[in-house]
Amino acid sequence: MSGNTATQPQARSCTSNRAAKELGLKRSEFDLAVHLGQVKTVPDEGGGGRRVTRTELDRLRAAPGYPRTLRASVEAVGTGEAAAVMGVAPSRFTRLARLGLVVPVTFYLNRYRAVVWLYLTDELRRFADDKDNAPLLTGRAPEAMREQVAAGLDLRPRNWRGRHLGFLLRQADGPWQRAAALASLLAPAQVAEIVRDPYERSHLNRFRPAPPAHAAPGSPAAHVIEKITTADGPDEIDWLRCELTQTLDEARAHESAPRPAPVEARAHEPAPHPAPVGAHAHEPEPRLSPRPNPQTRPKSKSKSKPDPVTPRPAVAGQPADRPQRARSGLLEWLRRRSA
Incomplete structure (x- = not known):
């Protein structure tokens, strides 16, 4: 059952x-x-x-x-097909995308680690069918737009981040998940300035969404993905920081981040059981000998000279000059033999 x-x-x-x-x-x-x-x-x-x-x-x-x-x-196409859908040249479509007039829905890296942006076909058709956009599709582009493109303006990463953030917030199940979605678009240093508590940062990392594209950590492809998924404009960073601060206040009021038990609580825990008495429990501990005094340390003996013979004490009943007479007799016997 x-x-x-x-x-x-x-x-x-x-x-x-x-x-x-x-x-x-x-x-x-x-x-x-x-x-x-x-x-x-x-x-x-x-x-x-x-x-x-x-x-x-x-x-x-x-x-x-x-x-x-x-x-x-859900049909998404690259730059070439997108230009064909809108009936413009690929260069004109790229200029429109860099200026943020059309927003990419996703991206991937090709074999050369170049970013390939994809756009929804339905959105491209609606843009082309709008009569207000007809001047942008034909004729010479306005001078202001051409100057922005020449200056290097490219709003595709930022527009994608805004769209991706909306998806992450829709999938979030609580305030901590929403805070993690906002933090995922900020650099780690920016998050550390706002979330100073390490336990709260660890709690945010639990809900941090996975990157939209996979790459080996530390690889060149991973650096490209990180650059796309991290806010870089001052106004974008300020907005994300403000939203993260407010969402963190809501998350803290909803539920505190888990953290270790305080020291007072651990002090009331039962003491560990003593270790069992082993076979060597009653053996005396080794005692260290005292360090000898350098002034009283005996002098080292030379290895080339024999140790001096300590004279034996006299024994009662034996003459003290016996060893001397024995040596004299031996020398006399050697002289007679050599002669």
Whole structure:
């Protein structure tokens, strides 16, 4: 009975991979549909990735024109195809994108680590069909716009960050998750200035969203992705810092960041049990001999000279000059033999 109850929540939803297959989408198209809010997901109670409910799948299948309309809504193209959709030259389209008139929806790095921006086909068609934009698609571009492009203005990364932040905030389940989404677009030094408590920074890192593109840490590709995903304009940084400060106040009021127990609480913990008495518990501890005094230390003996013979004390009943007479007799015997 308990096993059936545990599997019921899983049966009412499915993983992202399974949902993409049932909807007839590639995984990149499915992720983009979630990014745009067209497919709603729910957090996994088991701590895994986000899931899609069966009710949401049924709603998408019942939509008019499914699956053609769903696929068309997530169709993203690069610069060349985007220019063809709008009926302009690729150079003109790039100029419009750099000026922020069309906003990229995602990006990737090619084999040369060059950034490839992708744009939604539906948005490009709506831009081209708008009569107010007709002067931008034909004729000579205004002088101010040409000067901005010549000065190096490129709003594509910033516009993408704004769009990506909206996606992260929609996916956030609480104030700490929203704060982590804001912090993910700021440099670590900027976050450290606002979040001075290391335990709060650690708590934010738990909810930090994954980067939109994958690369080996420290690689050149990772540096390119970091540059795109980090705010660089002064006004953009100031806005993110202000939003992060306000969201942190809401998060602290909602729930404090976890931190170790205070010292007073640890003092009331039971003391550890003493170690068991071993076989050598009753052996006396080794006693260190006192360090000899240099002034009373005996002089070192030379190895080339023999130790002096200590004279034996006299024994009662033996003459004291016995060793001398024995040596004299031996010398006399040697002289006679040599003669």
